[in-house]
Each structure stands twice: as C-alpha cells, then as structure tokens.
Amino acid sequence: MVDETREIQTREKQAVEREATREGVLFRPDVDIVERRDAYVLTADLPGVDEEHVKVRLEDDVLSIDASLAVEPAADWVPLYNEYRLGGFHRQFRLSDRIDASKISARMRNGVLELELPKAEAVRPRRIPIQGA
Amino acid sequence: MDLFGLTRWPSDPFGPLDQMRDEVAGLFRRWDRERTAGRGQVYPPVNLYENEDGYVLTAEVPGVPEEDLHVSIEGSRVTLRGERRIEYPDQPETGVHRRERQAGIFRRVVELPLEVDADKTEASYRHGVLLLRLPKAAAHRPRQIAVSRS
Numbered sequence: 001m002v003d004e005t006r007e008i009q010t011r012e013k014q015a016v017e018r019e020a021t022r023e024g025v026l027f028r029p030d031v032d033i034v035e036r037r038d039a040y041v042l043t044a045d046l047p048g049v050d051e052e053h054v055k056v057r058l059e060d061d062v063l064s065i066d067a068s069l070a071v072e073p074a075a076d077w078v079p080l081y082n083e084y085r086l087g088g089f090h091r092q093f094r095l096s097d098r099i100d101a102s103k104i105s106a107r108m109r110n111g112v113l114e115l116e117l118p119k120a121e122a123v124r125p126r127r128i129p130i131q132g133a
Numbered sequence: 134m135d136l137f138g139l140t141r142w143p144s145d146p147f148g149p150l151d152q153m154r155d156e157v158a159g160l161f162r163r164w165d166r167e168r169t170a171g172r173g174q175v176y177p178p179v180n181l182y183e184n185e186d187g188y189v190l191t192a193e194v195p196g197v198p199e200e201d202l203h204v205s206i207e208g209s210r211v212t213l214r215g216e217r218r219i220e221y222p223d224q225p226e227t228g229v230h231r232r233e234r235q236a237g238i239f240r241r242v243v244e245l246p247l248e249v250d251a252d253k254t255e256a257s258y259r260h261g262v263l264l265l266r267l268p269k270a271a272a273h274r275p276r277q278i279a280v281s282r283s
Binding site: 011040073082112 | 191258
C-alpha cells in the first residue's frame with residue numbers, strides 16, 4: 001500500500017556514462033516494473049519528454065528506452081538558479097521472460113512512459129484444473 | 134524572510150551583472166539549506182530563469198495530473214503543492230520487480246528575488262514540467278528613460 005501522506009523528496013538525477021560520441025548529458029530515469037500474469041508493466045519518469053521524443057526498442061532480450069527533451073529553455077532565459085539538470089534519458093533492461101514483441105504497447109502521459117510488455121503465450125502460467133475423483 | 138537584507142550588492146552600481154546573479158543564486162542555496170536542514174531536498178526540483186518580462190520558473194513534476202497541481206503567488210513568494218499518486222495493482226499473481234518512483238504529497242515555497250504580478254502570471258503544465266511565467270510587479274519593471282537634447 002502507498003502511504004498517501006508521505007512527503008516526496010527530491011533525488012538528484014543520475015547521469016549515465018556514455019561513449020564520448022554521444023552529445024549532451026543523459027540521465028537514468030526512475031522506473032517501476034510490475035509483473036502481471038500476462039504481462040510486465042514498466043513505468044518510467046521522463047519529465048519534459050513527449051511521445052515524439054521517446055524511442056523504445058527490443059533487441060533480443062534487451063529493452064532500451066531513449067528519450068530527449070521536447071522543449072528546451074528559450075535563448076533569452078538567463079539562468080538564475082538551477083536545481084535540476086537538463087538532458088535526455090537512457091536506460092536498458094534485460095528481460096528474463098519471453099516477450100511477445102509484436103504486442104508491446106507504449107503510451108506517454110504527463111512525462112511518464114507506460115509500457116506494456118505482454119508475455120509470449122508459451123511462458124504464461126496456466127492453471128491446470130483438478131478434478132475430483 | 135527578508136532576502137534583500139542579506140544581500141550586499143556590489144558597491145559599484147554598474148558592477149558586473151554576473152556577480153549579482155551569483156549572489157542571488159547563493160541566497161537561494163543558503164535559504165534552501167536552512168529550510169531543509171536535516172532533511173532530504175524538497176520536492177519538486179525547480180529551475181529559475183530571468184528574461185525581459187520577468188521570471189520563468191520550471192519544476193519537474195512528472196505524472197501529476199493538472200488538477201492535482203496547485204500554484205499560489207503572494208508578493209515574491211511562489212507556493213507549489215500537490216500530490217503524486219502511484220497506484221499499484223493489488224492482485225494475486227502480481228509481482229513488483231522494481232519500485233523507484235516516489236509517491237506522496239509535496240509543498241514547496243520558492244522565494245523570487247523581486248515581487249511579481251500574480252494576476253499576469255501564466256502557468257502551463259506540459260510533459261510533466263510545470264512552467265510559470267511571472268512578470269515583475271510594475272514597480273520593479275525596467276523603465277525606459279527618454280533622453281532629451283539640451
């Protein structure tokens with residue numbers, strides 16, 4: 001259960017180490033991963049990112065999320081005070097179960113990515129009916 | 134709290150703007166340290182900019198629907214509050230593999246260097262980022278001085 005009265009605290013964004021060829025800073029987004037019987041649901045915080053600036057790829061069993069900011073600060077904004085750094089996001093996951101790649105669905109809402117990764121039929125748990133004697 | 138009581142502006146009134154900017158940033162840091170002593174950093178993190186019209190304040194609050202986000206302005210003080218809800222399905226056969234995102238309530242006061250015009254402030258919330266455009270109050274707006282020929 002989520003404690004509704006808990007106060008949120010800011011955690012500093014964690015930068016991702018990348019090869020020098022990539023431009024700009026990339027951060028590691030916070031994620032939740034919940035497993036349902038038929039699918040995994042991955043939720044990632046990507047503040048400042050819209051659906052046109054996020055790429056999700058599944059290659060073999062590696063899922064990659066890459067995102068960049070939809071809006072950059074205007075040229076005439078002089079920074080006075082910065083508490084959070086601006087940049088894109090990158091994170092990869094190795095999936096242990098077989099995923100039906102053709103049925104993956106993704107949605108962006110309020111800077112949050114929601115990915116549904118349906119399990120392949122073969123790996124879904126099956127309930128075996130037990131009959132009385 | 135009187136921000137300006139603590140400020141020592143450069144004695145040269147035409148002194149480097151950068152120095153003033155650093156002083157303002159220093160005040161913010163000091164003020165936030167005082168506020169949050171013994172606690173983690175307050176949420177949400179904010180960035181403050183200045184442009185010709187006034188200030189631009191941005192805050193990262195992903196996943197908070199607009200109706201749960203509240204902004205109020207009084208003088209030079211901006212208050213942000215709201216709630217970030219994360220609902221996990223509570224069903225059998227469900228497992229939580231990772232849980233990094235935080236849920237809860239937040240309340241944050243940001244003190245701006247100068248008073249702003251609350252009535253002319255515009256707020257937008259896009260892609261999880263709150264953006265406030267805060268024009269400076271009329272008394273603090275730069276004035277164009279007409280130069281007449283003698």
